[in-house]
Amino acid sequence: MGKWTRRAFITTGVLTGGALVIGVAIRPGNRAGKVKDLIGGEGDTVLNIWLKVNADNTITVIVPHAEMGQGVHTTLPMMLADEMDADWKTIKMLEAPGNKEYANYALGKGFIMGPKDIPSILVGTVDGFFLTATKQISLQITGGSSSVRFTGMFAMRVAGAAARAVLLEAASEEWEVAAGELVVKNSTISHPASDRTAPFSDFVVKASKLSQPAKPRLKTSEEFTIMGTSPPRFDIPSKVDGTANFGIDVVLPNMKYAAIKASPVFGAKAKPLEASAIKDMPGVHKIVNLEGAIAVIADGYWLAKKALNTLPVEFDKSAHDTTGQSDIYDRYLQDMDTALAEGNEEKDVKKGSIKNIFKKATNVIEAEYRVPYLAHATMEPMNCTALVKEDGCEIWVGSQNPLGFANSVAEVLDLDQEKVVVHNQYLGGGFGRRSVPDVAIQAALISKEVDYPVKLIWSREEDIRQDHYREANISRFKASLNDKGQIDAWNNQFVFKHDPEEAPHIPYGVDNQFIHYTNSETHIPWGYWRSVDSSMHAFFTESFMDELAFKANIDPYQFRRDHLTNAPRFLKVLDLAAEKSNWGEALPANWGRGISLHESFGTIVAQVAEIEIVEDTLKVHRVVCAADPGFVFHPDGFNAQMESGIVFGLTAALYGEISIEKGAVKQSNFHDYQMLRMPESPKIETYIITSDNWPGGGGEPSTPCIAPALTNAIFNASGIRIRELPVKNHELKADSKILG
Amino acid sequence: MxxxxxxxxxxxxxxxxxxxxxxxxxxxxxxxxxxxxxxxxxxxxxxxxxxxxxxxxxxxxxxxxxxxxxxxxxISDQDSGLHALQKAWIEEQVPQCGYCQSGQILSAHSLLTQNTSPTDEDIDQAMSGNICRCGTYSRIKSGIKLAAEELRNTATTKILNNG
The missing domain is CATH 3.10.20.30 (Beta-grasp domain)
Known part of the structure; x- marks a missing residue:
């Protein structure tokens, strides 16, 4: 990995109307390699603008991330405003347009220089390059729990601090007093000695001519006045009165609507339909034959959908027409066995020698776990509105990756990327799904056939059956316990590996480890799903830890503690969850507690689930969640994300199952792809450990822990060990006798 | 029509x-x-x-x-702007992505029209047809209770004023 060789600096300017703008520019330094292609001229390239001090002393913060309910449109401006000592009441937020000028330099910098790797959701989607600085700069992605960790830390805070520094210097010059005598507060600068006070806006012209400090001093957490508080989110008022505009709400002059049906067997081609097939359908305008789908354009969505339902839509035969879920699992097992036999498995972690240990071991435990495919099922079904003209294309969509969408649309329309304009809207749920541009590509191809804008809406059935799925997986474990109840060797094999890299790794001090995986061929499309690989590996590793604790005859909390020999942050989080959940206190008959611990996206989480089995019905009463995300910038928002992630993970653990039948997804809507509802929703308590450690993510890290906390609790209550999700497929029976 | x-x-x-x-x-x-x-x-x-x-x-x-x-x-009140439920939704910072919230508020509104002091079970029952994929259920419940209280207080005030 190369060092960041170009010099980045902060730049300013004044816009007409007297607004000071502050952004980040990059000065060509080392022009080697791919980087030089990015920087066309010899001059400085302004990559983005982060803030504007307006003439009326209000401040506009420009945020390069999409709002999908995670609160980023509020938290990022907070980070900037605090460093600037701005008046929070006058802060406005503007989402940056999907444009290269606003691409996310901070992410690139985070990747190259930061303490953490950029999650892979942030790469590989724009064009050919992969994991290069050049590439990162042309990204503007919301995902991987990255907004605060990278954009916030590298861009927002620095821009705010730099703005404060130049305004202070300008005031010092203007008033001919030492900068040290000035006080900055609530968007004003005052000089107490001479009793003078003036708004920031009085100094913007002078400030814009000053050179910027390359590394402005950032506040310590004790100095924060806005960061670490929970002001109301900017986006909420529009979400209680129906005025928030989601992608599906876009209205354009002369717009028509399209419904679509794609091949249920992924990859199969659609048989083209004659244009005349709709001639007797009033209000229905056109059939568009795409390679793998048929779309119908009509005056309204319902008309389009009704027409589509009556058309004889057929698809070609495909090699996958007979593939079922068990074939996929059989293939996994075969590939895992073959990889083992041939010794060509992909190595993930190799420590010590498990072979030597297993040779002599007397207490060897093995287990195999399975998880099914999962769909995202965002509340807002996939949709996109497109208008294709001769010289370009405009799309209106809620996207986690507007630049990636622009690039994909440009490619299928054979246009330059600059000719595609993305108008990003609120996202009715993202969870990773809205980083895939499939619906935008379809909308553009449909709109290309007509001279008016078309809003393409997927039915819920399309949404469930044409997703990019969290994969089904199998994870096999073999471990040995010594006579002190310690794990001597840990062998783990699974299929596929994506992101985050550490998902299958354990925080426990085990000297001999071999963690490895193999790839397997499948025709089911894969996609980022909230917490990605951690959504399954926490279930695998933390279930197995529980099984080992049982075999060692040690309390599962104590067993984890005993193995956290060199992980003080993990230990603190685990202890907090145990303490708050009254771990060890007696429960009524048929109740159980389960504990789990997992780090993802820089945040360590431990959870305790408290459940009851009433006859054959499971009731999840309470979930205690302890988290160490380093510093928390918006505690109420962080709590909301923890709650959200737990409900999302619990939904999957209890009900989530996408299964493949005859090459296609069997489930189709909420009646057979069930969601957790209010009556089943447990009481959730979140406890945060805050520190000056590098901030971790908020959107994803609470999802992984809930499945193992739940199934470990079921074991505690009933002795039934669930090794395959979802729980709904298992017959539960309260029977504490099994545990002796 | x-x-x-x-x-x-x-x-x-x-x-x-x-x-x-x-x-x-x-x-x-x-x-x-x-x-x-x-x-x-x-x-x-x-x-x-x-x-x-x-x-x-x-x-x-x-x-x-x-x-x-x-x-x-x-559903907004022409005199006082937002409905008590909408105000409670802001107070409790209920929405995340926000997509389901119009439907949640309309279901809650219907509940409070029929039952001015709903219990947790009443709320569960009335709201069980509304899915929130962001999992804001506990905040929705708090919002309904807060709005119910506000509406009861307003009703009492009105009776007192009219009496």
């Missing part, structure tokens, strides 16, 4: 079987009511017919012609 939506009469010339949802969104242009599943399973399309919460994705317009239709755009 005439539809009375939020006390405004709209003339529509459409197939009487057309679901109310699409007429509200596309013909009338009130986009606060959302499409979620099309089979009455998720509640995103919830509106009220004569004060009762219904799923507009399954309700043909012919079944709504002689009724008062209320959508999220129609």
């Amino acid at each position: 005439k539809l009375n939506i939020n006390n405004t009469i709209h003339d529509v010339d459409l197939d009487p079987a057309t679901p109310l949802l699409w007429v509200i969104r596309e013909q009338v242009g009130l986009t606060g009511t959302k499409f979620g599943c099309g089979i009455g399973q998720c509640g995103a399309c919830t509106v009220q017919l004569d004060g009762l919460a219904i799923r507009s994705c399954l309700t043909p317009i012919q079944a709504a012609t002689d009724k008062e239709i209320t959508t999220i755009e129609g």
Whole structure:
């Protein structure tokens, strides 16, 4: 990995109307390699603008991330405003347009220089390059729990601090007093000695001519006045009165609507339909034959959908027409066995020698776990509105990756990327799904056939059956316990590996480890799903830890503690969850507690689930969640994300199952792809450990822990060990006798 | 065909079987009511017919012609601005992505019209038809309780003032 060789600096300017703008520019330094292609001229390239001090002393913060309910449109401006000592009441937020000028330099910098790797959701989607600085700069992605960790830390805070520094210097010059005598507060600068006070806006012209400090001093957490508080989110008022505009709400002059049906067997081609097939359908305008789908354009969505339902839509035969879920699992097992036999498995972690240990071991435990495919099922079904003209294309969509969408649309329309304009809207749920541009590509191809804008809406059935799925997986474990109840060797094999890299790794001090995986061929499309690989590996590793604790005859909390020999942050989080959940206190008959611990996206989480089995019905009463995300910038928002992630993970653990039948997804809507509802929703308590450690993510890290906390609790209550999700497929029976 | 939506009469010339949802969104242009599943399973399309919460994705317009239709755009109080539920939703910072919240608020509104002091079980029951994929259920519940209290206080004040 190369060092960041170009010099980045902060730049300013004044816009007409007297607004000071502050952004980040990059000065060509080392022009080697791919980087030089990015920087066309010899001059400085302004990559983005982060803030504007307006003439009326209000401040506009420009945020390069999409709002999908995670609160980023509020938290990022907070980070900037605090460093600037701005008046929070006058802060406005503007989402940056999907444009290269606003691409996310901070992410690139985070990747190259930061303490953490950029999650892979942030790469590989724009064009050919992969994991290069050049590439990162042309990204503007919301995902991987990255907004605060990278954009916030590298861009927002620095821009705010730099703005404060130049305004202070300008005031010092203007008033001919030492900068040290000035006080900055609530968007004003005052000089107490001479009793003078003036708004920031009085100094913007002078400030814009000053050179910027390359590394402005950032506040310590004790100095924060806005960061670490929970002001109301900017986006909420529009979400209680129906005025928030989601992608599906876009209205354009002369717009028509399209419904679509794609091949249920992924990859199969659609048989083209004659244009005349709709001639007797009033209000229905056109059939568009795409390679793998048929779309119908009509005056309204319902008309389009009704027409589509009556058309004889057929698809070609495909090699996958007979593939079922068990074939996929059989293939996994075969590939895992073959990889083992041939010794060509992909190595993930190799420590010590498990072979030597297993040779002599007397207490060897093995287990195999399975998880099914999962769909995202965002509340807002996939949709996109497109208008294709001769010289370009405009799309209106809620996207986690507007630049990636622009690039994909440009490619299928054979246009330059600059000719595609993305108008990003609120996202009715993202969870990773809205980083895939499939619906935008379809909308553009449909709109290309007509001279008016078309809003393409997927039915819920399309949404469930044409997703990019969290994969089904199998994870096999073999471990040995010594006579002190310690794990001597840990062998783990699974299929596929994506992101985050550490998902299958354990925080426990085990000297001999071999963690490895193999790839397997499948025709089911894969996609980022909230917490990605951690959504399954926490279930695998933390279930197995529980099984080992049982075999060692040690309390599962104590067993984890005993193995956290060199992980003080993990230990603190685990202890907090145990303490708050009254771990060890007696429960009524048929109740159980389960504990789990997992780090993802820089945040360590431990959870305790408290459940009851009433006859054959499971009731999840309470979930205690302890988290160490380093510093928390918006505690109420962080709590909301923890709650959200737990409900999302619990939904999957209890009900989530996408299964493949005859090459296609069997489930189709909420009646057979069930969601957790209010009556089943447990009481959730979140406890945060805050520190000056590098901030971790908020959107994803609470999802992984809930499945193992739940199934470990079921074991505690009933002795039934669930090794395959979802729980709904298992017959539960309260029977504490099994545990002796 | 005439539809009375939020006390405004709209003339529509459409197939009487057309679901109310699409007429509200596309013909009338009130986009606060959302499409979620099309089979009455998720509640995103919830509106009220004569004060009762219904799923507009399954309700043909012919079944709504002689009724008062209320959508999220129609529940604010003309005198005091936002409805108590909307204020409570802001106070409790309920929405995340926000897509399901119009439907949640309309279901809650229907509940509070019939039951001014709902218990947790009443709320569970009334809200079980509305899915929130962001999992904001506990905040929705708090919001309903807060709004119920506010409405009860307002009602008491009115009685006292009138008495």
